[in-house]
Amino acid sequence: MRKVYLDHYAATPVLPEVMGEMLPFMESDFGNPSSIHSWGDKPREALEAARIRVAGLIGAPPEEIIFTSGGTEANNLAVKGISWAARKKGNHVIISSVEHFSVLHAASTLEKFGFEVTRIEVDKHGTINPDSVADAVRDNTVLISVMTANGEIGTIQPINEIARVSAEKKIPFHTDAVAAAGYIPININEIGVDALSLASDMIYGPKGAGALWVRRGIRIMPLFDGGTQEGGRRSGTENVPGLVGMGKAAELASLNMKERVSRLENLRDLLIERLPAAIPHIRLTGHPDNRLPWNASFAVEFIEGEGMLLLLDNTGVAVSSGSACTSRALKGSHVLTACEIPPEIAQGSLLFSFGIDNSVEDVNYVVEVLPPIIERLRQMSPLYDKFVKEGGK
Amino acid sequence: MRKVYLDHYAATPVLPEVMGEMLPFMESDFGNPSSIHSWGDKPREALEAARIRVAGLIGAPPEEIIFTSGGTEANNLAVKGISWAARKKGNHVIISSVEHFSVLHAASTLEKFGFEVTRIEVDKHGTINPDSVADAVRDNTVLISVMTANGEIGTIQPINEIARVSAEKKIPFHTDAVAAAGYIPININEIGVDALSLASDMIYGPKGAGALWVRRGIRIMPLFDGGTQEGGRRSGTENVPGLVGMGKAAELASLNMKERVSRLENLRDLLIERLPAAIPHIRLTGHPDNRLPWNASFAVEFIEGEGMLLLLDNTGVAVSSGSACTSRALKGSHVLTACEIPPEIAQGSLLFSFGIDNSVEDVNYVVEVLPPIIERLRQMSPLYDKFVKEGGK
Numbered sequence: 001m002r003k004v005y006l007d008h009y010a011a012t013p014v015l016p017e018v019m020g021e022m023l024p025f026m027e028s029d030f031g032n033p034s035s036i037h038s039w040g041d042k043p044r045e046a047l048e049a050a051r052i053r054v055a056g057l058i059g060a061p062p063e064e065i066i067f068t069s070g071g072t073e074a075n076n077l078a079v080k081g082i083s084w085a086a087r088k089k090g091n092h093v094i095i096s097s098v099e100h101f102s103v104l105h106a107a108s109t110l111e112k113f114g115f116e117v118t119r120i121e122v123d124k125h126g127t128i129n130p131d132s133v134a135d136a137v138r139d140n141t142v143l144i145s146v147m148t149a150n151g152e153i154g155t156i157q158p159i160n161e162i163a164r165v166s167a168e169k170k171i172p173f174h175t176d177a178v179a180a181a182g183y184i185p186i187n188i189n190e191i192g193v194d195a196l197s198l199a200s201d202m203i204y205g206p207k208g209a210g211a212l213w214v215r216r217g218i219r220i221m222p223l224f225d226g227g228t229q230e231g232g233r234r235s236g237t238e239n240v241p242g243l244v245g246m247g248k249a250a251e252l253a254s255l256n257m258k259e260r261v262s263r264l265e266n267l268r269d270l271l272i273e274r275l276p277a278a279i280p281h282i283r284l285t286g287h288p289d290n291r292l293p294w295n296a297s298f299a300v301e302f303i304e305g306e307g308m309l310l311l312l313d314n315t316g317v318a319v320s321s322g323s324a325c326t327s328r329a330l331k332g333s334h335v336l337t338a339c340e341i342p343p344e345i346a347q348g349s350l351l352f353s354f355g356i357d358n359s360v361e362d363v364n365y366v367v368e369v370l371p372p373i374i375e376r377l378r379q380m381s382p383l384y385d386k387f388v389k390e391g392g393k
Numbered sequence: 394m395r396k397v398y399l400d401h402y403a404a405t406p407v408l409p410e411v412m413g414e415m416l417p418f419m420e421s422d423f424g425n426p427s428s429i430h431s432w433g434d435k436p437r438e439a440l441e442a443a444r445i446r447v448a449g450l451i452g453a454p455p456e457e458i459i460f461t462s463g464g465t466e467a468n469n470l471a472v473k474g475i476s477w478a479a480r481k482k483g484n485h486v487i488i489s490s491v492e493h494f495s496v497l498h499a500a501s502t503l504e505k506f507g508f509e510v511t512r513i514e515v516d517k518h519g520t521i522n523p524d525s526v527a528d529a530v531r532d533n534t535v536l537i538s539v540m541t542a543n544g545e546i547g548t549i550q551p552i553n554e555i556a557r558v559s560a561e562k563k564i565p566f567h568t569d570a571v572a573a574a575g576y577i578p579i580n581i582n583e584i585g586v587d588a589l590s591l592a593s594d595m596i597y598g599p600k601g602a603g604a605l606w607v608r609r610g611i612r613i614m615p616l617f618d619g620g621t622q623e624g625g626r627r628s629g630t631e632n633v634p635g636l637v638g639m640g641k642a643a644e645l646a647s648l649n650m651k652e653r654v655s656r657l658e659n660l661r662d663l664l665i666e667r668l669p670a671a672i673p674h675i676r677l678t679g680h681p682d683n684r685l686p687w688n689a690s691f692a693v694e695f696i697e698g699e700g701m702l703l704l705l706d707n708t709g710v711a712v713s714s715g716s717a718c719t720s721r722a723l724k725g726s727h728v729l730t731a732c733e734i735p736p737e738i739a740q741g742s743l744l745f746s747f748g749i750d751n752s753v754e755d756v757n758y759v760v761e762v763l764p765p766i767i768e769r770l771r772q773m774s775p776l777y778d779k780f781v782k783e784g785g786k
Contacts, residue, residue: 005432010425011630019419026412026599032403035713036699037706039398069462069601072619072629102628105618112614113506201630206419208462208601208632221505223616225498226465235495236465237404237594239601242635306429313430320428 001316004362008202008294009151009179009353010320015204018248022206025241033238034229043240050247057250058177058196059187060213066233067243070210071178071199075102077212077223077234078174078195082143083110085219086172090140091115096128096157097338098150103176104334107145120146125287126153126339130161137169144173148186148196151179152322152335152351153286154295163192172218178202178210182253183261183293194218198250200242204356205249209242260356264293267354267363271296274367279374285336285349294355299341300348302384303377308350311373317366321349344383394709397755401595401687402544402572402746403713407638408597414641415599418634426631427622436633443640450643451570451589452580453606459626460604460636464571464592467605468495470616470627471567471588475536476503478612479565483533484508489521489550490731491543496569497727500538513539518680519546519732523554530562537566541579541589544572545715545728545744546679547688556585565611571595571603575646576654576686587611591643593635597749598642602635653749657686660747660756664689667760672767678729678742687748692734693741695777696770701743704766710759714742737776 014022025046031039033047048062055062068074083093095107097119107117118136122128128146137144144166149156159175166173174195177186181196182203188196195218200209214220214233226235253260268291276282281301300308305321312319322333336346352366378384407415418439424432426440441455448455461467476486488500490512500510511529515521521539530537537559542549552568559566567588570579574589575596581589588611593602607613607626619628646653661684669675674694693701698714705712715726729739745759771777 007425007428007430007432010428011423011432011436013421013423014419019416023412026407028406030404030406031711032400035400035403035711036702037400037711037713039400039404039711043404069466069632070629072617073462076617076619100619101621102617102619105628109614109618199630206632206634207630208635221502224465224469224495225502226469226493226495228494235498236463237592237600239462239599239635241599242601242632309429318424318428318430318432320430 002365004317004365006352006354006358006362006366007318007320008355009351011207012201012204012355014206014245015249015252017252018205018245021248022241022245025244033240034227046244047238047240050243053247053251054198054211055213057181057186057198057254058213059189064213064216066212066214066230067238068210068212068234069208069239070201071176071197072102073223074197074199074210074212075100075176076106077220078197078214079103079106079143079145080110081220081223082172082174082195082218083115084221086142090142092118092138092141094118094120094133094136094141094144096120096122096146098122098126098335099145099147100151100176100178103145103147122338124339126150126155126335127287127290128157128162130158130165133162134165134169137165137171141169141171144171146175148175148177148180149184149292150286150335151292151295152333153297153339154291155287156180156184156290156292159193160191166194167192179292182250182257183264185257188213188215200246200249203249203253205246206242208239209246211246261293263356264354267358267360268293268296270360270363271352271366274363275370278367278371285339285341294353296352296354298350299336299345300350300374301345302381302387303348303374305347305349307377308348308373311377312370315369315373317369320351322351395758397710397758399745399747399751399755399759400711400713401748402744404600405594405597405748407599408642408645410645411598411638411641415634415638418637426633427620439637440631440633443636446640446644447591447604448606450574450579450591450647451606452582457609458604458606459623460602460631461627462601462632463594463603464569464590465495466616467590467592467603468493468569469499470605470613471590471607472496472499472536472538473503474613474616475565475567475588475611476508477614479535483535485511485531485534487511487513487526487529487534487537489513489515489539491515491519491728492538492540493544493569493571496538496540515731517732519543519548519728520680521550521555523551523558526555527558527562530558530564534562534564537564539568541568541570541573542577542685543679543728544685544688545726546690546732547684548680549573549577549683549685552586553584559587560585572685575643575650576657578650581606593639593642596642596646598639599635601632602639604639654686656749657747660751660753661686661689663753663756664745664759667756668763671760671764678732678734687746689745689747691743692729692738693743693767694738695774695780696741696767698740698742700770701741701766704770705763708762708766710762713744715744
């Protein structure tokens with residue numbers, strides 16, 4: 001059976017070049033970067049080289065990169081750390097309603113600590129209006145956090161405009177770039193953002209590695225206290241192999257971005273063109289044009305997502321219905337709800353996340369196997385039955 | 394030149410068997426454990442198998458293990474998470490004065506959030522008196538955190554007795570077992586502890602992996618909010634290869650504990666016997682008998698630690714002057730200060746942390762190369778000069 005992996009938003013394989021750079025730091029060069037003796041030298045140098053590479057992906061000064069265990073830690077550190085550090089100045093935080101759970105729920109935790117959170121609504125494409133951000137700003141606002149792009153529906157946000165609002169109002173602006181970095185050009189100085197989250201496992205680096213860039217001068221309270229690694233902003237022995245891997249992955253993402261993006265966009269556009277032609281009552285979710293190169297997200301009407309995923313899996317195709325973080329929870333997506341997609345349609349959500357190894361044949365295969373699966377599921381669906389009886393088409 | 398690595402408290406190499414189990418989860422089985430499709434199956438099963446192995450090291454139910462990015466995260470999660478979750482019940486926390494910085498500084502952060510912290514003093518061997526813990530308990534105490542054993546000076550704490558105090562007073566008891574687990578038998582039910590921290594890189598597993606065991610019924614506020622992995626107590630895509638590696642390392646640590654301990658104790662005792670015979674004015678720090686099998690810690694009088702480390706490094710020997718987390722800071726050790734070792738002696742601290750690959754020849758080599766180094770440094774030391782002039786010996 002053909003195997004077609006189209007769930008790169010959930011996980012990417014580690015590239016061989018990345019693995020190659022990681023392995024020595026588990027074996028011969030296993031030392032602790034903090035060690036004064038020579039066993040610490042290579043790990044420390046490799047860690048700093050990785051920092052330069054990761055910083056390079058977003059045009060940041062390397063010394064402003066805080067290495068973390070992943071995107072979720074980076075987002076939690078940004079949202080909680082910046083807010084807590086500013087708690088004497090104010091207790092109001094602005095986020096969007098379509099943030100990843102690691103921002104959304106971090107903000108809810110802030111509420112338990114006496115903060116107030118404004119969750120900015122989006123339009124039907126999941127796009128935030130920068131004016132809404134400006135309108136939400138109060139005297140006591142200490143942080144704005146809006147993602148660069150949404151992984152579930154692909155929509156790219158107007159973060160340059162939001163950054164202008166934040167600069168004008170002098171409020172730190174964090175952006176979760178986990179789904180976007182490596183797939184759209186990001187330069188922190190061109191955007192004018194103050195903090196930005198990255199994850200290794202979105203760009204063919206290992207799991208367990210991530211980074212938060214924080215502009216010099218922005219105060220942040222650590223989540224991890226301890227031995228003052230990472231300038232005291234993130235203590236704990238550094239995951240040297242993982243971060244070295246992330247560094248290599250970031251370098252490759254920078255070097256190959258154009259080629260990767262062009263390839264991914266072609267596959268994405270092909271699927272977006274062909275799937276609605278092959279399946280009635282399917283709609284693209286997210287923004288029609290302004291979307292991540294790897295993201296093709298749909299809502300299939302009169303159907304439940306889980307059945308599609310399982311039957312697709314039986315044909316060798318891996319997709320998800322949204323964020324992997326919530327796959328096993330299978331609750332209605334807060335992102336689709338925010339786009340005002342009715343729950344009965346949102347439950348049929350289907351996310352294809354392309355990777356650099358996918359091909360046109362993969363798209364062809366999906367377009368071949370998916371329609372009969374949907375047809376079969378619809379035969380069993382009371383919703384569809386009702387729709388047909390009422391003369392719908 | 395002979396290479397003698399005696400800094401296993403700073404870092405251990407990853408065992409080949411551990412590496413062997415990790416690699417597939419970066420390459421072919423790279424999927425996300427949360428994925429519903431079959432790419433998620435092997436990673437999820439491997440993660441749960443790792444959880445069973447890690448739990449086995451401490452006799453815990455696997456479902457009570459929270460995987461983390463390392464010991465520092467585990468300690469921060471325990472200290473902050475348990476205290477924050479109980480903040481409506483009380484705001485007082487008890488720790489010891491010789492805790493690792495990840496506990497000590499996490500407690501200081503709690504003070505910024507309105508908590509009060511009692512830091513229990515230790516005796517000259519670094520041992521805590523359980524009665525002092527009992528005396529420190531107040532009506533508003535919500536957590537006691539005392540380490541199983543101190544990595545810097547090797548002293549094993551009377552945690553069974555402290556657990557009895559905590560049980561009697563009905564206060565959750567966390568113990569940082571990072572330096573101890575795998576080297577002394579630990580069974581959470583025999584101890585009667587409520588939460589326990591572990592780190593992969595102390596037991597020949599990879600960096601970037603750790604665990605916090607928390608007894609069912611103990612409430613804990615997450616440090617990372619997000620996709621509700623790890624039962625909602627630690628969100629974020631799991632570092633599958635790292636945690637699989639930790640699982641294998643924990644299994645090997647359990648299986649080989651007796652043999653490892655006997656080997657380590659022999660080397661430790663040999664060095665503890667021979668070094669003072671070869672070097673005048675050197676004293677063992679920590680408890681003379683009740684100490685970790687791998688730990689031989691000394692204070693060399695009339696000398697600064699950094700010089701010893703650098704000259705030892707030149708002869709191929711890696712040691713540290715205490716916790717790796719503070720190696721590059723080179724401040725006086727809070728642990729030695731707590732043992733009432735005067736600063737001018739504490740500055741000459743030297744920590745030999747043995748590993749399973751060390752040999753008697755390694756000890757011989759240290760006993761050969763260290764005395765002339767110390768002699769040379771003492772010639773340059775104004776302290777020693779003064780001591781000799783005053784007729785000392």
